[in-house]
Amino acid sequence: MAVKSNLTDVIGNSPLSILERHVRVCADCVNLLTEYFEAAQAGEWKRASDLRDEIAKLESVADDLKLEVRSNLPRGLWMSVSRADLLELVRMQDKMANDTKDVAGLSLGRELAFPAKLEKSLFKYLAAITDCTNQTVEVIVALRELSRSAFGSRQVDAIAKMVTMVEKVERKSDDQQQALRAKLRKYEADLSPIDAVFLYQLLSQIGEIADGAEKVSHRAQIISAS
Numbered sequence: 001m002a003v004k005s006n007l008t009d010v011i012g013n014s015p016l017s018i019l020e021r022h023v024r025v026c027a028d029c030v031n032l033l034t035e036y037f038e039a040a041q042a043g044e045w046k047r048a049s050d051l052r053d054e055i056a057k058l059e060s061v062a063d064d065l066k067l068e069v070r071s072n073l074p075r076g077l078w079m080s081v082s083r084a085d086l087l088e089l090v091r092m093q094d095k096m097a098n099d100t101k102d103v104a105g106l107s108l109g110r111e112l113a114f115p116a117k118l119e120k121s122l123f124k125y126l127a128a129i130t131d132c133t134n135q136t137v138e139v140i141v142a143l144r145e146l147s148r149s150a151f152g153s154r155q156v157d158a159i160a161k162m163v164t165m166v167e168k169v170e171r172k173s174d175d176q177q178q179a180l181r182a183k184l185r186k187y188e189a190d191l192s193p194i195d196a197v198f199l200y201q202l203l204s205q206i207g208e209i210a211d212g213a214e215k216v217s218h219r220a221q222i223i224s225a226s
Helices: 002-012 015-041 045-071 083-110 116-148 153-185 193-225
Strands: none
Touching: 015 045, 015 083, 015 116, 015 193, 045 083, 083 193, 116 153, 116 193, 153 193
C-alpha cells in the first residue's frame, strides 16, 4: 500500500499534472475574452475593466503555475519526457494567457470598440479563438494520460487526430481575421486614424492567441511521438 501511495503522489504532483493545471488556467483567461468584448462593444467600460482585472489575476496564477512546473522538473533520469521539451511547452502555454491580457489591456487603454456592424463577425472570430484554445487543452490532457500509459501508439495516434482538429480551427480563425480586416477597411473613414490602426492591431493580437494554441498542440504532439 505504501508503494502504491508513493506512486500516486509522484503522478499527482508530476510536471505533466501541473502543466495540465497551467493550460487550463491559460484557457480560462482566453474564455473571458468574449465576455470582455461584449462589455466593450456595449460601452460598459467599468464592466470591461473588471473583466480585464479577472484576466490579469488568472494570468498571474498561470505565472505561479509556470514557476511550479519549472521547480518540479527533475534534473536526473526520472522522466520519460525531456526537461527542455516541457520548459518550452509551458512557455508556449503561458503566452496564450499573456496575449489575452495584452488584448484586453490594449482595448481598455483606449476604450476601443469595433464598428457595430462588425460585431457578428467579431464574435464568430472570438468563438474560433476560444474553440482552438479549448481543443488544445484537450491535447495536453491527452498528453498527460499518454504518459501514464507509457506512450502507447494508439494514444499517440489519437493526439495526432486532435492536433489536426486544432489546426483546422486555427485556419478558420485566420480566414475570419482576413474577412474582418476587409470589413473594417470600409469603416476607416468613420474612425480616427489612430483608432483604426489599433483596431487592426487588436485583430492581429487576438489571432496570435489561436496561433499560440496551435503551437502548443504541435509541441505536445512532438513530445508524444518522442
